[in-house]
Amino acid sequence: MKKRSAWLTLFCIAWIIGSCDGVVGKRKALSKGQRIYLEHCQRCHGAHGNAQLNGAKNLQYSTLNMEERVHIISNGKGVMPAFSGNLDAEEITHVASYLDSLPVAP
Ligand code: HEC
Secondary structure (H helix, E strand, O other), X not given: OHHHHHHXXXXXXXXXXXXXXXXXXXXXXXXXXXXXXXXXXXXXXXXXXXXXXXXXXXXXXXOOOHHXXXXXXXXXXXXXXXXXXXXXXHHHHHHHHHHHHOOOOO
């Protein structure tokens, strides 16, 4: 009998861990570009790209092409810091293309 409740406890623990995994899985579903954006860009550009803090441009209205974005993100411009020291070329490409899918603010 004792043994059975031990198994039951184990089963419950496994089940709880299993459901936590679901949460981790959802977090992973954020695209790489989005994760980089939230970590490095949100503080000036805001979650929707339109916060315009510290004089940051509204990214929802940016007309720059990929090449121009990558250039600004890598080298910075005015108040915006250069990210080439923090992010590698692949990460910069990911975040630059993420700008196309910024959620439009209500
Ligand atoms: C310290 C604040 C700050 C941070 C952090 C920041 N930016 Fe900026 N960003 C600015 C400012 C200010 C400008 C306007 C630069 C100018 O034109 O003088 C700008 C401009 C831009 C532009 C050009 C928009 C246009 O249409 O001209 C892009 C693209 C951009 N940022 C992307 C990013 C990305 C991607 C990140 C994160 C990797 C980021 N920024 C992080 C402040 C910031």
